[in-house]
Amino acid sequence: MTTTTSPAYYARRFNDYMSELWRRRDFVWFLARGNIKARNASTFLGLVWWVLNPLLLGLVYFFIFGIIFPTERDIAYLLSGIFVFHFSSQAMSGGANSILQNSKLLVNIRFPRLILPIAFLLEATFGFLASLVVFYLIVIPFGSPLPGVEFLLLGLVLPLQILFNIGLAAATARLAVPFRDINNLIPYLNRIWLYTSPIIWPLARLEALSETSQSLLRLNPMFPIIAVYRTALLGYPLEQADLVAMVAWCVVVGVVGIAMFIKYEGRMVRYL
Amino acid sequence: MSLPAIKVENVSVRFRPFVDRRPTLRRSLATFRHKETQLVEALKGVSFEVQKGEAFGIVGQNGAGKSTLLRCIARTLRPDEGRIVVRGRMSTLLQLGVGFNAELSGSRNIYLGGLVAGLNKKQVDERYDDIVAYSELGDAIYRPMKTYSSGMFSRLAFAVAMHLDPEILLLDEVLAVGDEGFKEKSMATMHELLSRSGSIVFVSHAVRQLAEFCDRAAWLDRGELVAIGDSEDVVDQYRAEVRKRRQEMRAQGIG
Numbered sequence: 001m002t003t004t005t006s007p008a009y010y011a012r013r014f015n016d017y018m019s020e021l022w023r024r025r026d027f028v029w030f031l032a033r034g035n036i037k038a039r040n041a042s043t044f045l046g047l048v049w050w051v052l053n054p055l056l057l058g059l060v061y062f063f064i065f066g067i068i069f070p071t072e073r074d075i076a077y078l079l080s081g082i083f084v085f086h087f088s089s090q091a092m093s094g095g096a097n098s099i100l101q102n103s104k105l106l107v108n109i110r111f112p113r114l115i116l117p118i119a120f121l122l123e124a125t126f127g128f129l130a131s132l133v134v135f136y137l138i139v140i141p142f143g144s145p146l147p148g149v150e151f152l153l154l155g156l157v158l159p160l161q162i163l164f165n166i167g168l169a170a171a172t173a174r175l176a177v178p179f180r181d182i183n184n185l186i187p188y189l190n191r192i193w194l195y196t197s198p199i200i201w202p203l204a205r206l207e208a209l210s211e212t213s214q215s216l217l218r219l220n221p222m223f224p225i226i227a228v229y230r231t232a233l234l235g236y237p238l239e240q241a242d243l244v245a246m247v248a249w250c251v252v253v254g255v256v257g258i259a260m261f262i263k264y265e266g267r268m269v270r271y272l
Numbered sequence: 273m274s275l276p277a278i279k280v281e282n283v284s285v286r287f288r289p290f291v292d293r294r295p296t297l298r299r300s301l302a303t304f305r306h307k308e309t310q311l312v313e314a315l316k317g318v319s320f321e322v323q324k325g326e327a328f329g330i331v332g333q334n335g336a337g338k339s340t341l342l343r344c345i346a347r348t349l350r351p352d353e354g355r356i357v358v359r360g361r362m363s364t365l366l367q368l369g370v371g372f373n374a375e376l377s378g379s380r381n382i383y384l385g386g387l388v389a390g391l392n393k394k395q396v397d398e399r400y401d402d403i404v405a406y407s408e409l410g411d412a413i414y415r416p417m418k419t420y421s422s423g424m425f426s427r428l429a430f431a432v433a434m435h436l437d438p439e440i441l442l443l444d445e446v447l448a449v450g451d452e453g454f455k456e457k458s459m460a461t462m463h464e465l466l467s468r469s470g471s472i473v474f475v476s477h478a479v480r481q482l483a484e485f486c487d488r489a490a491w492l493d494r495g496e497l498v499a500i501g502d503s504e505d506v507v508d509q510y511r512a513e514v515r516k517r518r519q520e521m522r523a524q525g526i527g
Contacts, residue, residue, distance in 0.1 A: 026393040037376060104371070106348065107343065269349045
């Protein structure tokens, strides 16, 4: 018998958990589609809000910053950042809710709890893909640059960002289910995250800052994620360091968040 | 004799109400300062077995730990101490509406309920027509469940639960709902499950009905198992005790 602290034990538990998740993939798929349908039924615009929310946010910043700093009017730069950011910030705010809204399900039936944040993420992924279509519909008339073969990078960065988002949603759920206060903090964390990411200010602005502030800002995982997306979506030049940092961040946040969540889920029902 | 369907061994569950019930940062900081917090023992060293083919009832007053015990058996709540062994496929109807999403139609909720219980889509497809027929909902099956009455809700929940081919059924206060006709039908279905050597664990405040339906029963009082045995005997003891407590309260001028 292996001890309950050996790495082999954890590896096996993780493996069992993942195969149970895979066995229940129909459930994940159905839950995501069910949420979309429920959303469509309860709000007039339904799924359109997935695109409209980040779009409105983008327009607000476009007008504010376009008027205050009229030199920085690069709508493709702004919107690509906003849409990518919104995908992850949704994960942070939706992770805990996916658990709390399904408390009845959790109390009654045993199943891998990670299904709930994953189904939420699946739903958000549809919204994100739709927003990418809208993105091109807006930026092409503005004469923005288009990617060539770089577009293929999307096949790498999108799955990795989804992993990152699942980790983020799982970690938030792990913390916010027992400590509901955290739910109140999330909008502010998201706001800070938005302002410290290269979205509403141009990258060139970084150079005005000290070395230390620059490297501190670059610790933000959104930095390399957005950089790779801008290469994939707009053909911006890509720095290898960004690519490596993006992969590292996504894998680490994904695995750590999921592990935190699985370790905790046996006690989750006590907090509902 | 074959192995029991459910074996509950010395199970204890403790809640720290100060921390566990909606703990906030402030509260957990407060309990960090005063390490000693009041523990509420929801279950204290409970042990019993449920055999195959047996209907087992659990009685007790509000807060006795009945629902906590069912959650432990359903394995949604991990006990602090003790062990529970369950042999067989389990179907649970613990809180009405189980995995249902009220915004969706009854039809889509059949899929939701089946999938959450571990079936895949194809397996639900195969059972779909039988479930609709059993629930007797007719065209209402296409309406969102938020338009359902509580009786319709529970009919669908019961229909789904019984079509998961359970070997073990956990029921918490579900038989009280539904009209007479459906109640009879659900009883017949459960007797059929028992005759196939399935097991049923049944929690209800309708103790007369429980005594009639169950072979054996257990009486939980403030987390402790005070009696276990023939369901008629246990229910008689329980009712006598409840009557006595009520008289005492009246004597003290409270009741």
